[in-house]
Amino acid sequence: MAVGNAINPNDAISSAGKVELLFFGQLKERLKCSKLSLEITQPLSISELKLRLVSQYPHWQPWLEERELLAALNQTMSSSDEIVKAGDELAFFPPVTGG
Amino acid sequence: MAVGNAINPNDAISSAGKVELLFFGQLKERLKCSKLSLEITQPLSISELKLRLVSQYPHWQPWLEERELLAALNQTMSSSDEIVKAGDELAFFPPVTGG
Amino acid sequence: MSIHIQVQTDDFNVGNEHNTLCSNNKSDGAVVTFTGLVREFSSGDNVIALELEHYPGMTEQLLKSIAEQAQTRWQLARICIIHRVGYLALGEQIVFVGVTSRHRQAAFEGAQFIMDYLKNHATFWKKEHFKDSSNWVEFKQSDKQALGKWT
Protein backbone atom coordinates (compact mmCIF):
# COMPACT_ATOMS: atom_id res chain seq x y z
CA MET A 1 0.00 0.00 0.00
CA ALA A 2 1.73 3.19 -1.16
CA VAL A 3 1.34 6.19 1.06
CA GLY A 4 2.87 9.61 0.42
CA ASN A 5 5.65 10.78 2.67
CA ALA A 6 4.24 12.35 5.77
CA ILE A 7 7.52 13.95 6.73
CA ASN A 8 9.68 15.72 4.21
CA PRO A 9 13.25 14.59 4.66
CA ASN A 10 15.52 17.59 4.96
CA ASP A 11 17.40 18.49 1.85
CA ALA A 12 20.46 17.89 3.96
CA ILE A 13 23.29 20.31 3.35
CA SER A 14 25.19 18.20 5.80
CA SER A 15 24.17 14.53 5.63
CA ALA A 16 24.67 14.17 9.38
CA GLY A 17 21.78 14.43 11.77
CA LYS A 18 19.09 12.50 13.59
CA VAL A 19 16.79 9.67 12.49
CA GLU A 20 13.63 9.33 14.55
CA LEU A 21 13.01 5.66 15.32
CA LEU A 22 9.62 4.32 16.40
CA PHE A 23 8.73 0.84 17.69
CA PHE A 24 5.24 -0.62 17.95
CA GLY A 25 3.35 -3.59 19.32
CA GLN A 26 5.15 -6.59 20.73
CA LEU A 27 8.49 -5.20 19.50
CA LYS A 28 8.04 -2.05 21.58
CA GLU A 29 7.35 -4.18 24.64
CA ARG A 30 10.33 -6.45 24.07
CA LEU A 31 12.72 -3.57 23.47
CA LYS A 32 11.15 -1.61 26.32
CA CYS A 33 11.41 1.36 23.98
CA SER A 34 8.78 3.19 21.93
CA LYS A 35 10.99 5.86 20.35
CA LEU A 36 14.64 6.75 19.96
CA SER A 37 16.68 9.44 18.20
CA LEU A 38 19.65 7.97 16.37
CA GLU A 39 22.54 10.19 15.25
CA ILE A 40 23.83 9.28 11.78
CA THR A 41 26.74 10.80 9.88
CA GLN A 42 25.73 9.67 6.41
CA PRO A 43 22.78 7.98 4.65
CA LEU A 44 22.57 4.24 5.22
CA SER A 45 20.20 1.42 4.34
CA ILE A 46 17.54 0.15 6.75
CA SER A 47 19.48 -3.09 7.23
CA GLU A 48 22.71 -1.18 7.94
CA LEU A 49 20.81 0.93 10.47
CA LYS A 50 19.53 -2.26 12.14
CA LEU A 51 23.15 -3.46 12.48
CA ARG A 52 24.07 -0.13 14.08
CA LEU A 53 21.24 -0.57 16.58
CA VAL A 54 22.31 -4.14 17.37
CA SER A 55 25.92 -3.05 17.96
CA GLN A 56 24.64 -0.32 20.29
CA TYR A 57 21.99 -2.50 22.03
CA PRO A 58 23.19 -6.12 21.69
CA HIS A 59 20.22 -7.54 23.64
CA TRP A 60 17.90 -6.19 20.90
CA GLN A 61 19.42 -8.53 18.33
CA PRO A 62 16.86 -11.40 18.46
CA TRP A 63 13.93 -8.97 18.08
CA LEU A 64 15.45 -6.79 15.35
CA GLU A 65 16.47 -9.85 13.34
CA GLU A 66 12.96 -11.32 13.57
CA ARG A 67 12.21 -12.52 10.05
CA GLU A 68 8.69 -11.04 9.99
CA LEU A 69 9.67 -7.60 11.28
CA LEU A 70 8.34 -4.78 9.10
CA ALA A 71 9.73 -1.32 8.49
CA ALA A 72 8.11 1.94 7.41
CA LEU A 73 10.29 4.82 6.26
CA ASN A 74 8.54 8.16 6.55
CA GLN A 75 5.26 6.27 7.04
CA THR A 76 5.65 4.20 3.86
CA MET A 77 6.20 0.44 4.03
CA SER A 78 9.81 -0.11 2.98
CA SER A 79 12.21 -2.92 2.16
CA SER A 80 15.47 -3.30 4.04
CA ASP A 81 17.64 -1.93 1.23
CA GLU A 82 15.98 1.49 1.23
CA ILE A 83 18.14 4.42 2.26
CA VAL A 84 17.59 6.35 5.49
CA LYS A 85 18.74 9.97 5.68
CA ALA A 86 19.00 12.47 8.49
CA GLY A 87 15.56 13.87 9.31
CA ASP A 88 13.75 10.68 8.34
CA GLU A 89 11.21 8.84 10.49
CA LEU A 90 11.74 5.07 10.58
CA ALA A 91 9.36 2.69 12.30
CA PHE A 92 9.79 -1.02 13.07
CA PHE A 93 6.89 -3.27 13.96
CA PRO A 94 5.51 -6.83 13.77
CA PRO A 95 2.82 -7.83 11.25
CA VAL A 96 -0.35 -5.83 11.85
CA THR A 97 -3.36 -7.32 13.66
CA GLY A 98 -6.08 -4.68 13.58
CA GLY A 99 -9.75 -4.89 12.72
CA MET B 1 -37.17 -22.71 -2.31
CA ALA B 2 -39.21 -25.42 -0.54
CA VAL B 3 -41.69 -24.20 2.00
CA GLY B 4 -44.06 -26.37 4.02
CA ASN B 5 -47.77 -26.24 3.24
CA ALA B 6 -49.38 -23.38 5.10
CA ILE B 7 -52.86 -24.67 4.50
CA ASN B 8 -53.72 -28.29 4.93
CA PRO B 9 -55.77 -29.45 1.97
CA ASN B 10 -58.92 -31.16 3.13
CA ASP B 11 -58.86 -34.91 3.01
CA ALA B 12 -61.81 -34.49 0.69
CA ILE B 13 -64.55 -37.04 1.15
CA SER B 14 -66.18 -35.32 -1.75
CA SER B 15 -63.62 -33.94 -4.22
CA ALA B 16 -65.91 -31.02 -5.03
CA GLY B 17 -65.40 -27.63 -3.37
CA LYS B 18 -63.73 -24.29 -3.62
CA VAL B 19 -60.19 -23.32 -4.60
CA GLU B 20 -59.08 -19.94 -3.27
CA LEU B 21 -57.28 -18.05 -6.02
CA LEU B 22 -54.95 -15.11 -5.34
CA PHE B 23 -53.36 -12.68 -7.81
CA PHE B 24 -50.45 -10.34 -7.10
CA GLY B 25 -48.49 -7.47 -8.61
CA GLN B 26 -48.99 -6.46 -12.18
CA LEU B 27 -51.21 -9.50 -12.79
CA LYS B 28 -53.65 -8.39 -10.10
CA GLU B 29 -53.85 -4.95 -11.71
CA ARG B 30 -54.40 -6.32 -15.19
CA LEU B 31 -57.08 -8.79 -14.10
CA LYS B 32 -58.59 -6.15 -11.80
CA CYS B 33 -58.93 -8.99 -9.31
CA SER B 34 -56.94 -9.86 -6.21
CA LYS B 35 -58.84 -12.96 -5.09
CA LEU B 36 -61.49 -15.30 -6.39
CA SER B 37 -63.18 -18.50 -5.16
CA LEU B 38 -63.42 -21.11 -7.89
CA GLU B 39 -65.80 -24.06 -7.56
CA ILE B 40 -64.28 -27.33 -8.78
CA THR B 41 -65.89 -30.74 -8.99
CA GLN B 42 -62.72 -32.82 -9.10
CA PRO B 43 -58.94 -32.36 -8.75
CA LEU B 44 -57.25 -30.77 -11.76
CA SER B 45 -53.80 -29.58 -12.74
CA ILE B 46 -52.76 -25.93 -12.47
CA SER B 47 -52.72 -25.65 -16.28
CA GLU B 48 -56.19 -27.20 -16.51
CA LEU B 49 -57.39 -24.71 -13.91
CA LYS B 50 -55.92 -21.85 -15.97
CA LEU B 51 -57.91 -23.08 -18.99
CA ARG B 52 -61.06 -23.08 -16.84
CA LEU B 53 -60.35 -19.49 -15.84
CA VAL B 54 -59.77 -18.45 -19.46
CA SER B 55 -63.03 -20.06 -20.59
CA GLN B 56 -64.84 -18.21 -17.79
CA TYR B 57 -62.97 -14.86 -18.28
CA PRO B 58 -61.79 -14.81 -21.91
CA HIS B 59 -60.19 -11.33 -21.56
CA TRP B 60 -57.78 -12.79 -18.95
CA GLN B 61 -56.19 -15.07 -21.55
CA PRO B 62 -53.15 -12.94 -22.50
CA TRP B 63 -52.18 -12.43 -18.83
CA LEU B 64 -52.75 -15.99 -17.69
CA GLU B 65 -50.79 -17.35 -20.64
CA GLU B 66 -47.86 -15.02 -19.92
CA ARG B 67 -44.76 -17.22 -20.21
CA GLU B 68 -43.13 -15.90 -17.04
CA LEU B 69 -46.22 -16.23 -14.83
CA LEU B 70 -45.48 -18.10 -11.59
CA ALA B 71 -47.82 -20.20 -9.47
CA ALA B 72 -47.72 -21.14 -5.80
CA LEU B 73 -49.96 -23.95 -4.53
CA ASN B 74 -50.62 -23.71 -0.81
CA GLN B 75 -47.78 -21.17 -0.60
CA THR B 76 -45.25 -23.45 -2.28
CA MET B 77 -43.83 -22.59 -5.72
CA SER B 78 -45.39 -25.09 -8.11
CA SER B 79 -45.13 -26.24 -11.71
CA SER B 80 -48.17 -26.22 -13.99
CA ASP B 81 -48.71 -29.98 -13.82
CA GLU B 82 -49.29 -30.05 -10.08
CA ILE B 83 -52.75 -31.05 -8.94
CA VAL B 84 -55.14 -28.64 -7.28
CA LYS B 85 -57.81 -29.97 -4.95
CA ALA B 86 -60.80 -28.46 -3.22
CA GLY B 87 -59.67 -26.42 -0.20
CA ASP B 88 -56.34 -25.48 -1.77
CA GLU B 89 -54.96 -21.95 -2.04
CA LEU B 90 -53.49 -21.19 -5.46
CA ALA B 91 -51.67 -17.94 -6.22
CA PHE B 92 -50.57 -16.55 -9.58
CA PHE B 93 -48.00 -13.75 -9.91
CA PRO B 94 -45.22 -12.29 -12.07
CA PRO B 95 -41.52 -12.76 -11.20
CA VAL B 96 -40.73 -11.23 -7.82
CA THR B 97 -39.02 -7.84 -7.49
CA GLY B 98 -38.47 -7.20 -3.80
CA GLY B 99 -35.45 -6.00 -1.88
CA MET C 1 -29.12 -19.54 16.73
CA SER C 2 -31.94 -17.11 16.16
CA ILE C 3 -33.84 -15.86 13.14
CA HIS C 4 -35.99 -12.75 13.19
CA ILE C 5 -38.28 -12.14 10.21
CA GLN C 6 -40.55 -9.14 9.86
CA VAL C 7 -42.66 -7.81 6.98
CA GLN C 8 -44.12 -4.45 7.96
CA THR C 9 -45.35 -1.08 6.70
CA ASP C 10 -43.54 0.78 9.50
CA ASP C 11 -40.00 2.05 9.13
CA PHE C 12 -37.16 0.32 11.00
CA ASN C 13 -34.19 1.75 12.87
CA VAL C 14 -30.85 0.28 11.78
CA GLY C 15 -29.17 1.32 15.04
CA ASN C 16 -31.76 -0.53 17.10
CA GLU C 17 -31.58 -3.65 14.94
CA HIS C 18 -27.79 -3.57 15.16
CA ASN C 19 -27.98 -3.32 18.95
CA THR C 20 -30.33 -6.28 19.09
CA LEU C 21 -27.95 -8.37 16.97
CA CYS C 22 -25.03 -7.52 19.28
CA SER C 23 -26.62 -7.58 22.73
CA ASN C 24 -26.09 -10.66 24.93
CA ASN C 25 -24.06 -12.16 22.14
CA LYS C 26 -20.85 -13.42 23.73
CA SER C 27 -19.33 -15.24 20.80
CA ASP C 28 -19.81 -13.26 17.59
CA GLY C 29 -17.18 -10.71 16.65
CA ALA C 30 -18.55 -9.85 13.21
CA VAL C 31 -21.78 -8.10 12.25
CA VAL C 32 -22.68 -7.33 8.63
CA THR C 33 -25.75 -5.35 7.63
CA PHE C 34 -27.33 -4.51 4.30
CA THR C 35 -29.89 -1.74 3.95
CA GLY C 36 -31.77 -1.05 0.76
CA LEU C 37 -33.28 2.39 0.19
CA VAL C 38 -35.61 3.99 -2.35
CA ARG C 39 -33.38 5.71 -4.91
CA GLU C 40 -33.65 6.97 -8.44
CA PHE C 41 -33.45 3.54 -10.03
CA SER C 42 -34.28 4.10 -13.67
CA SER C 43 -31.74 6.19 -15.45
CA GLY C 44 -33.27 9.45 -16.62
CA ASP C 45 -36.59 8.97 -14.92
CA ASN C 46 -37.34 10.51 -11.58
CA VAL C 47 -38.79 7.99 -9.21
CA ILE C 48 -40.66 9.79 -6.45
CA ALA C 49 -41.85 6.71 -4.57
CA LEU C 50 -42.15 2.94 -4.57
CA GLU C 51 -45.15 0.83 -3.75
CA LEU C 52 -44.50 -2.66 -2.47
CA GLU C 53 -46.93 -5.50 -2.06
CA HIS C 54 -46.32 -9.07 -0.96
CA TYR C 55 -47.96 -12.44 -0.41
CA PRO C 56 -48.68 -12.46 3.33
CA GLY C 57 -47.76 -15.74 4.94
CA MET C 58 -45.79 -17.11 2.02
CA THR C 59 -43.28 -14.25 2.16
CA GLU C 60 -42.46 -14.77 5.83
CA GLN C 61 -42.02 -18.50 5.27
CA LEU C 62 -39.74 -17.92 2.28
CA LEU C 63 -37.60 -15.44 4.22
CA LYS C 64 -37.33 -17.89 7.11
CA SER C 65 -36.36 -20.64 4.71
CA ILE C 66 -33.66 -18.41 3.10
CA ALA C 67 -32.27 -17.58 6.55
CA GLU C 68 -32.23 -21.26 7.51
CA GLN C 69 -30.39 -22.14 4.31
CA ALA C 70 -27.80 -19.46 5.11
CA GLN C 71 -27.35 -20.96 8.58
CA THR C 72 -26.67 -24.40 7.12
CA ARG C 73 -23.93 -22.93 4.89
CA TRP C 74 -22.28 -20.46 7.29
CA GLN C 75 -21.90 -20.15 11.02
CA LEU C 76 -24.44 -17.34 11.47
CA ALA C 77 -25.70 -17.15 15.03
CA ARG C 78 -28.26 -14.41 14.45
CA ILE C 79 -30.13 -13.31 11.37
CA CYS C 80 -32.57 -10.43 11.14
CA ILE C 81 -34.56 -9.74 7.96
CA ILE C 82 -36.99 -6.81 7.82
CA HIS C 83 -38.81 -5.89 4.63
CA ARG C 84 -41.25 -3.05 4.30
CA VAL C 85 -44.38 -2.99 2.16
CA GLY C 86 -46.73 -0.19 1.19
CA TYR C 87 -45.95 3.25 -0.18
CA LEU C 88 -42.31 4.31 0.30
CA ALA C 89 -41.04 7.76 -0.65
CA LEU C 90 -37.61 8.57 -2.11
CA GLY C 91 -34.96 8.09 0.55
CA GLU C 92 -36.97 5.70 2.70
CA GLN C 93 -35.62 2.35 3.84
CA ILE C 94 -36.98 -0.78 2.14
CA VAL C 95 -35.08 -3.77 3.43
CA PHE C 96 -32.66 -4.64 6.22
CA VAL C 97 -30.57 -7.79 6.49
CA GLY C 98 -28.27 -8.17 9.49
CA VAL C 99 -26.22 -11.21 10.44
CA THR C 100 -23.71 -12.03 13.15
CA SER C 101 -20.91 -14.56 13.02
CA ARG C 102 -17.64 -15.53 14.63
CA HIS C 103 -16.03 -14.99 11.25
CA ARG C 104 -15.89 -11.91 9.06
CA GLN C 105 -16.07 -13.78 5.76
CA ALA C 106 -19.04 -15.85 6.90
CA ALA C 107 -20.90 -12.71 7.95
CA PHE C 108 -20.26 -10.99 4.60
CA GLU C 109 -21.13 -14.04 2.52
CA GLY C 110 -24.17 -14.93 4.60
CA ALA C 111 -25.67 -11.45 4.28
CA GLN C 112 -24.96 -11.32 0.55
CA PHE C 113 -26.47 -14.80 0.03
CA ILE C 114 -29.63 -13.77 1.87
CA MET C 115 -30.03 -10.61 -0.25
CA ASP C 116 -29.38 -12.51 -3.50
CA TYR C 117 -31.99 -15.14 -2.61
CA LEU C 118 -34.45 -12.58 -1.29
CA LYS C 119 -34.26 -10.67 -4.60
CA ASN C 120 -34.94 -13.85 -6.57
CA HIS C 121 -37.41 -15.74 -4.41
CA ALA C 122 -39.21 -13.63 -1.83
CA THR C 123 -42.78 -12.81 -2.91
CA PHE C 124 -42.58 -9.02 -3.14
CA TRP C 125 -43.64 -6.87 -6.08
CA LYS C 126 -42.48 -3.34 -6.57
CA LYS C 127 -44.13 -0.49 -8.45
CA GLU C 128 -42.28 2.71 -9.27
CA HIS C 129 -44.17 5.98 -9.06
CA PHE C 130 -43.06 8.91 -11.20
CA LYS C 131 -44.49 12.41 -11.27
CA ASP C 132 -47.23 11.59 -13.80
CA SER C 133 -47.15 7.84 -14.13
CA SER C 134 -46.25 4.55 -12.51
CA ASN C 135 -45.09 1.15 -13.59
CA TRP C 136 -44.30 -2.25 -12.19
CA VAL C 137 -40.60 -3.00 -11.88
CA GLU C 138 -39.36 -5.75 -14.18
CA PHE C 139 -37.43 -8.69 -12.80
CA LYS C 140 -33.71 -8.07 -13.25
CA GLN C 141 -31.58 -10.72 -14.95
CA SER C 142 -28.60 -9.43 -12.95
CA ASP C 143 -30.37 -10.63 -9.81
CA LYS C 144 -30.72 -14.10 -11.29
CA GLN C 145 -27.06 -14.07 -12.29
CA ALA C 146 -26.08 -13.06 -8.76
CA LEU C 147 -27.32 -16.47 -7.59
CA GLY C 148 -24.67 -18.15 -9.72
CA LYS C 149 -21.94 -17.73 -7.17
CA TRP C 150 -23.81 -19.72 -4.52
CA THR C 151 -24.30 -22.91 -6.54
Next chain:
Amino acid sequence: MSIHIQVQTDDFNVGNEHNTLCSNNKSDGAVVTFTGLVREFSSGDNVIALELEHYPGMTEQLLKSIAEQAQTRWQLARICIIHRVGYLALGEQIVFVGVTSRHRQAAFEGAQFIMDYLKNHATFWKKEHFKDSSNWVEFKQSDKQALGKWT
Protein backbone atom coordinates in the same frame (compact mmCIF):
# COMPACT_ATOMS: atom_id res chain seq x y z
CA MET D 1 -17.54 10.90 -3.41
CA SER D 2 -16.58 11.16 0.23
CA ILE D 3 -14.26 9.28 2.57
CA HIS D 4 -14.43 9.59 6.33
CA ILE D 5 -11.57 8.08 8.36
CA GLN D 6 -11.38 8.15 12.14
CA VAL D 7 -9.05 6.46 14.63
CA GLN D 8 -10.29 7.12 18.15
CA THR D 9 -10.48 5.81 21.70
CA ASP D 10 -14.17 6.73 22.00
CA ASP D 11 -16.94 4.34 21.08
CA PHE D 12 -19.00 4.92 17.95
CA ASN D 13 -22.72 4.60 17.30
CA VAL D 14 -23.59 2.40 14.31
CA GLY D 15 -27.03 3.97 13.97
CA ASN D 16 -25.55 7.48 13.73
CA GLU D 17 -22.89 6.42 11.22
CA HIS D 18 -25.56 4.69 9.16
CA ASN D 19 -27.69 7.84 9.17
CA THR D 20 -24.73 9.92 8.04
CA LEU D 21 -24.06 7.52 5.15
CA CYS D 22 -27.69 7.74 4.03
CA SER D 23 -28.55 11.40 4.58
CA ASN D 24 -28.59 13.75 1.61
CA ASN D 25 -27.63 10.83 -0.56
CA LYS D 26 -30.02 10.84 -3.50
CA SER D 27 -28.48 8.16 -5.66
CA ASP D 28 -27.33 5.24 -3.50
CA GLY D 29 -29.82 2.48 -2.82
CA ALA D 30 -27.41 0.11 -1.07
CA VAL D 31 -25.62 0.47 2.28
CA VAL D 32 -23.40 -2.26 3.69
CA THR D 33 -21.78 -2.08 7.11
CA PHE D 34 -19.30 -4.26 8.94
CA THR D 35 -18.82 -3.99 12.68
CA GLY D 36 -16.13 -5.88 14.57
CA LEU D 37 -16.54 -6.50 18.29
CA VAL D 38 -14.41 -7.85 21.10
CA ARG D 39 -15.32 -11.50 21.47
CA GLU D 40 -13.83 -14.66 22.90
CA PHE D 41 -11.40 -15.14 20.05
CA SER D 42 -9.08 -17.86 21.24
CA SER D 43 -10.81 -21.17 21.67
CA GLY D 44 -10.76 -22.28 25.28
CA ASP D 45 -9.29 -19.08 26.65
CA ASN D 46 -11.41 -16.34 28.09
CA VAL D 47 -10.50 -12.98 26.67
CA ILE D 48 -11.69 -10.25 29.01
CA ALA D 49 -10.41 -7.30 27.00
CA LEU D 50 -8.33 -6.16 24.06
CA GLU D 51 -5.74 -3.44 23.94
CA LEU D 52 -5.13 -1.78 20.61
CA GLU D 53 -2.34 0.52 19.60
CA HIS D 54 -1.57 2.06 16.23
CA TYR D 55 0.91 4.20 14.33
CA PRO D 56 -0.69 7.66 14.43
CA GLY D 57 -0.54 9.41 11.09
CA MET D 58 0.46 6.38 9.07
CA THR D 59 -2.72 4.49 10.03
CA GLU D 60 -5.04 7.26 8.86
CA GLN D 61 -3.16 7.55 5.58
CA LEU D 62 -3.27 3.80 5.00
CA LEU D 63 -7.02 3.68 5.70
CA LYS D 64 -7.59 6.58 3.32
CA SER D 65 -5.52 4.84 0.68
CA ILE D 66 -7.49 1.59 1.13
CA ALA D 67 -10.77 3.52 0.78
CA GLU D 68 -9.49 5.26 -2.37
CA GLN D 69 -8.47 1.94 -3.88
CA ALA D 70 -11.96 0.60 -3.17
CA GLN D 71 -13.46 3.64 -4.94
CA THR D 72 -11.37 3.00 -8.04
CA ARG D 73 -12.66 -0.60 -8.19
CA TRP D 74 -16.32 -0.09 -7.28
CA GLN D 75 -18.83 2.71 -7.50
CA LEU D 76 -18.81 3.61 -3.81
CA ALA D 77 -20.06 7.13 -3.21
CA ARG D 78 -19.41 7.21 0.54
CA ILE D 79 -17.01 5.31 2.72
CA CYS D 80 -16.70 5.56 6.48
CA ILE D 81 -13.97 3.75 8.42
CA ILE D 82 -13.76 4.08 12.20
CA HIS D 83 -11.23 2.11 14.22
CA ARG D 84 -10.86 2.30 17.97
CA VAL D 85 -7.63 2.07 19.92
CA GLY D 86 -6.91 1.70 23.63
CA TYR D 87 -8.41 -0.71 26.13
CA LEU D 88 -11.62 -2.41 24.93
CA ALA D 89 -13.65 -4.75 27.12
CA LEU D 90 -15.50 -7.86 25.99
CA GLY D 91 -18.51 -6.85 23.91
CA GLU D 92 -17.17 -3.45 22.90
CA GLN D 93 -17.03 -2.30 19.31
CA ILE D 94 -13.61 -2.21 17.61
CA VAL D 95 -14.09 -1.29 13.99
CA PHE D 96 -16.81 0.03 11.69
CA VAL D 97 -16.75 0.04 7.90
CA GLY D 98 -19.74 1.46 6.05
CA VAL D 99 -20.13 2.02 2.33
CA THR D 100 -22.89 3.23 0.03
CA SER D 101 -23.40 2.39 -3.62
CA ARG D 102 -25.98 2.34 -6.37
CA HIS D 103 -25.42 -1.40 -6.58
CA ARG D 104 -25.84 -4.08 -3.96
CA GLN D 105 -22.93 -6.23 -5.15
CA ALA D 106 -20.55 -3.25 -5.26
CA ALA D 107 -21.49 -2.30 -1.71
CA PHE D 108 -20.90 -5.83 -0.40
CA GLU D 109 -17.64 -6.29 -2.27
CA GLY D 110 -16.33 -2.83 -1.45
CA ALA D 111 -16.93 -3.26 2.29
CA GLN D 112 -15.37 -6.72 2.27
CA PHE D 113 -12.34 -5.49 0.30
CA ILE D 114 -11.79 -2.67 2.80
CA MET D 115 -11.93 -5.04 5.76
CA ASP D 116 -9.60 -7.55 4.09
CA TYR D 117 -7.04 -4.83 3.32
CA LEU D 118 -7.43 -3.19 6.71
CA LYS D 119 -6.69 -6.52 8.42
CA ASN D 120 -3.55 -6.98 6.33
CA HIS D 121 -2.18 -3.45 6.00
CA ALA D 122 -3.48 -0.99 8.56
CA THR D 123 -0.95 -0.33 11.33
CA PHE D 124 -2.85 -1.61 14.36
CA TRP D 125 -1.59 -4.08 16.93
CA LYS D 126 -3.86 -6.00 19.23
CA LYS D 127 -3.14 -7.49 22.62
CA GLU D 128 -5.50 -9.92 24.30
CA HIS D 129 -5.99 -9.67 28.04
CA PHE D 130 -6.99 -12.75 29.99
CA LYS D 131 -7.77 -13.06 33.67
CA ASP D 132 -4.16 -13.53 34.73
CA SER D 133 -2.13 -12.84 31.61
CA SER D 134 -1.98 -11.09 28.27
CA ASN D 135 -0.45 -11.69 24.89
CA TRP D 136 -0.06 -10.03 21.55
CA VAL D 137 -2.30 -11.41 18.83
CA GLU D 138 -0.45 -13.21 16.05
CA PHE D 139 -1.03 -12.25 12.45
CA LYS D 140 -3.55 -14.63 10.90
CA GLN D 141 -2.68 -16.41 7.67
CA SER D 142 -6.39 -16.58 6.91
CA ASP D 143 -6.38 -12.78 6.66
CA LYS D 144 -3.59 -12.93 4.10
CA GLN D 145 -5.46 -15.59 2.16
CA ALA D 146 -8.57 -13.41 2.17
CA LEU D 147 -6.71 -10.93 -0.04
CA GLY D 148 -6.42 -13.57 -2.74
CA LYS D 149 -9.87 -12.94 -4.12
CA TRP D 150 -9.10 -9.28 -4.91
CA THR D 151 -6.07 -9.88 -7.11
